[in-house]
Amino acid sequence: xxxxxxNPRHLVRRRGQEARLRCSPMKGHSHVYWYRQxxxxxxxxxxxxxxxxxxxxxxxxxERFSAEFPKxxxxxxxxxxxxxxxxxxxxxxxxxxxAGGGTGELFFGEGSRLTVL
Amino acid sequence: xxxxxQPDIHxxxxxxxxxxxxxxxxxxxxxxxxxxVQSPGQGLQLLLKYFSGDTLVQGIKGFEAExxxxxxxxxxxxxxxxxxxxAEYFCAVGxxxxxxxxIFGSGTRLSIRP
Numbered sequence: 001x002x003x004x005x006x007n008p009r010h011l012v013r014r015r016g017q018e019a020r021l022r023c024s025p026m027k028g029h030s031h032v033y034w035y036r037q038x039x040x041x042x043x044x045x046x047x048x049x050x051x052x053x054x055x056x057x058x059x060x061x062x063e064r065f066s067a068e069f070p071k072x073x074x075x076x077x078x079x080x081x082x083x084x085x086x087x088x089x090x091x092x093x094x095x096x097x098x099a100g101g102g103t104g105e106l107f108f109g110e111g112s113r114l115t116v117l
Numbered sequence: 118x119x120x121x122x123q124p125d126i127h128x129x130x131x132x133x134x135x136x137x138x139x140x141x142x143x144x145x146x147x148x149x150x151x152x153x154v155q156s157p158g159q160g161l162q163l164l165l166k167y168f169s170g171d172t173l174v175q176g177i178k179g180f181e182a183e184x185x186x187x188x189x190x191x192x193x194x195x196x197x198x199x200x201x202x203x204a205e206y207f208c209a210v211g212x213x214x215x216x217x218x219x220i221f222g223s224g225t226r227l228s229i230r231p
Contacts, residue, residue, distance in 0.1 A: 004160070033218065042123075042207060042223035043161075056218055091160060105151075106219060108160035 004094050005074075006109035014117050019079040019086070021112045025094030032075045033106060034067060037089040046090075049075060082116045089113045119144040121210050121222035129228040132200055138193040138225050140208030149211040150191040151219065152182055156204045164206075167191065178202070203229045 005024040013019050025032050030051050035043040045059040049069040060067065064082075069075040079086055090113075093106035120143045130136055142148060149168055153161040165176025172184040182193045191208060205226050211219040 035221070043221040045218050045220060048218050059218075093161075105163050105166065106161075108153075108162070110158075110160045 004092055004107050004109035006090075006092050006112050008112060009110065010113050010115070012115045012117060013082050015083055016081050019082050019114055021077040021079075021090050021092075021114070022074040023077070023092030023094075023109060024074040025092075026096075026107050029094035029096050029107070031095045031097065032069050033093045033095075034075075034077050035091045035093065037091060037111070039088075043091060046077075079114070082114070084116045087114055087116045119148060119210050119212060119220050121208050121220055123206075123208055123222035123225050125225045126223070127226045127228065129230055130198055131230045133197050136193075136195045136198045136202070136227070138206050138208075138227070140191045140193065140222060141189050142191065142208075142210045143189065144210055144212065146213065147186065149213065149219075150182075150184060151209040151211070152176065152180070152191075152193050153207045153209060153221075154178075154204045155207065155224075161207065164193070198227075198229055200229045200231070203227055 007022050032049045034046040036046055037043050047060050047067045048056040052071050064080045066078045089111045091111045093108045095106050122141045124139050151166045152164040154164050155161045164180050165174050165182055167174050167184045175181050180195050182191055184191050205224045207224045208222040209219045
């Protein structure tokens, strides 16, 4: 099942370090979404990217967070100088077309769980 | 801006009983509507979706949902739950147009009483 692949599944960082989370979308999908899930909370939209373009980053914190989806390779969510409040599960989803077009279905990875000590 | 409200944080039902999970949305036009399920430690799986047409939509695992425009609701139902249905359920709304995002509700945790 060549689904959405996220790695690492679990990541532990100390405060001030950098975290890099990777997401390989389903084959043929060029739309990638990142969501953050805090304990006991729902999914909060962070960013929507197409190949080489950021379409909507309205959910991204203004500082320390960045995302990219290069022409080749996986999408990367980068968190610089992590703090304890960044501890969460980060989910990536992909779609064949944008979520408002086509079937609209998002296919989710199993998430990357970041723990900041 | 679009938003989704799931008023029930946690629901417990007996195995074999019927289930209804509530979802209300706020959006200026007719949105795309979705229900996803998340098992512990896992990603989300699509249960069903509404785009247009018949307002009663059937999904996987015996679930169905009904879009009621007048109530801005998209409640999820199942006539008889099974212990394996215990999970977190998320309602989501998407705007029409290709460059759009999907917004999720805060989720409802479903527990099944033996």
